[in-house]
Amino acid sequence: MPARTGRHFLQIPGPTNVPDQVLRAMAAPTIDHRGPEFAALTAHLLEAIKPVFGTTGPVVIYPASGTGAWEAALVNTLSPGDEVLCFETGHFSTLWQDMAKALGLNVTSVPGDWRHGASPEELTRRLAADSAHTFKAVCVVHNETSTGVTSRIADLRRALESTGHPALLLVDTISSLGSIDYRHDEWGVDVTVAGSQKGLMLPPGLSFNAVSDKALAASKTSRLAKSFWDWAPVLEANRRGFFPYTPATNLLYALAEALDMLAAEGLTQVYARHARHAAATRAAVRGWGLEVLCADEREHSGSLTAVLMPEDCDADELRAVVLERFDMSLGAGLGRLAGRVFRIGHLGHFNDLTLAGTLTGVQMGLGLAGFPADPAGLPAALKVLGAR
Structure with missing residues (x-):
């Protein structure tokens, strides 16, 4: 070279690109992840991250890539053999479908030309025809990283509501969170999936699930196998400021700095x-x-x-x-x-x-x-x- x-x-x-101040934050000495200083950091982060998702509900943080957050969204809300409706809007939407199939879910794919987002009209048609409510979830990529196309999530929620269908709405915001207006609560999203390495300005290594009350209720009866991805032990540990596994401490320092930067702007x-x-x-x-x-x-x-x-x-x-x-x-x-x-x-x-x-x-x-x-x-x- x-x-x-x-x-x-x-x-x-x-x-x-990772900002210099975020890199400097990561360089701080690692602290005891069972001590009071870490508990204070966790409590701050769990509140500071909420406005970025547009939620007042819980946000679960994993030491993982966005792919891990996809899996967490599926295994916490669904059971083997459940039917899910997935919109094909680009390369990453197809990978999400492949994961759902590998986990034992039955996937109905809505084909797309990769130049348009998920169609609210097609969602209305598909759900209106599902009078037995066999679809348990609708999976959509908000901003398809492979195509530069942003699906209109608010319109999709209105389409879902117009049919009275009870399906969960699962949305991937990996390349939109912190860059494109997003409103988890207002748009009635049940699980929002995100990663650290794009709009949040961090290196890869953290992923997130913002979770609605409806999704939390679904997690009580979900029967897909889960251990590391299980929301329940994470949320329980988070109440005390901790995690049920060794967290990515220095990436959490970086997250705190990045959230401060977003809030300042x-x-x-x-x-x-x-x-x-x-x-x-x-x-x-x-x-x-x-x-x-x-x-x-x-x-x-x-x-x-x-x-x-x-x-x-x-x-x-x-x-x-x-x-x-x-x-x-x-x-x-x-x-x-x-x-x-x-x-x-x-x-x-x-x-x-x-x-x-x-x-x-x-x-x-x-x-x-x-x-x-x-x-x-x-x-x-x-x-x-x-x-x-």
């Missing part, structure tokens, strides 16, 4: 910043003569933008050029989108100049990769960034 100067531009949609401002950077990125993409993968203006992601390349262009070749020449990582196309798209992450610890540098690197990379990109792309983005 050639010698590099300056900092690497990590512009994938997660893990994201204000969540409304955080969401507005992400929406503005997303709008600037889409302006650049269209200015280059390329196409944003998300096909519905209501569903554009504030966290990332997936860019669709022409049929005769390999998106991975562009990514390789950008990495080699500018030491910048862009997100790869996943699943059926491999080689067809590249993804620009614009979430977490991010500002105007970081985005301008990212888009400059992409524009130069397009030229070096042989794509005749219109140079109007970058000025179009800067116009959005310069507007008050």
Whole structure:
């Protein structure tokens, strides 16, 4: 590898850039996780995390990736053979379905084109036809990291309520929490799944379940096997400020710092910043003569933008050029989108100049990769960034 100067531009949609103050917080000495200082830290975190989810209810924290939080959501609320309705909106939604099947659940998949979010109309139709209430849960990815499409959770909840169906609503916010407006309580979500390495600005290693009263009630009769993922012992230990296993102490220090940063900026401002950077990125993409993968203006992601390349262009070749020449990582196309798209992450610890540098690197990379990109792309983005 050639010698590099300056900092690497990590512009994938997660893990994201970790702020220096979060890294410094992680470097503090580890304390006794059975002592009073740790109990005070836990009590603070369990309250401070709630506004980010938009909940007043419990949030369970695991030392795990987001995949662990998926499993926790399923095994705590469902029983072997239960029917679940899953919307296919991208690569990660299919992985969630695969997990549900592996756990012994019967999955009905609602197919999608990966350019649109979960359809409230289709949810209404499916649940209205389920007069026997065989579906026990509906699984949706809020912001599909592989596509840059954000499903309209509030509309899905209204669709669910319009049918009077009792199914639980399970929502993955791994690439939206702390970046895109989300309201667990207001939208009637039963389990919200999240991870630490994206909008929360931490390294990978923590995952979360925000849990409704309805989900807690379901956990009392759930018969899927669980031990580490069981909510009950975690919630019981949390009442005293502890965990039933050795926690990721230094990542919890980092979480405390990150939550302080989000609160200082204000969540409304955080969401507005992400929406503005997303709008600037889409302006650049269209200015280059390329196409944003998300096909519905209501569903554009504030966290990332997936860019669709022409049929005769390999998106991975562009990514390789950008990495080699500018030491910048862009997100790869996943699943059926491999080689067809590249993804620009614009979430977490991010500002105007970081985005301008990212888009400059992409524009130069397009030229070096042989794509005749219109140079109007970058000025179009800067116009959005310069507007008050």
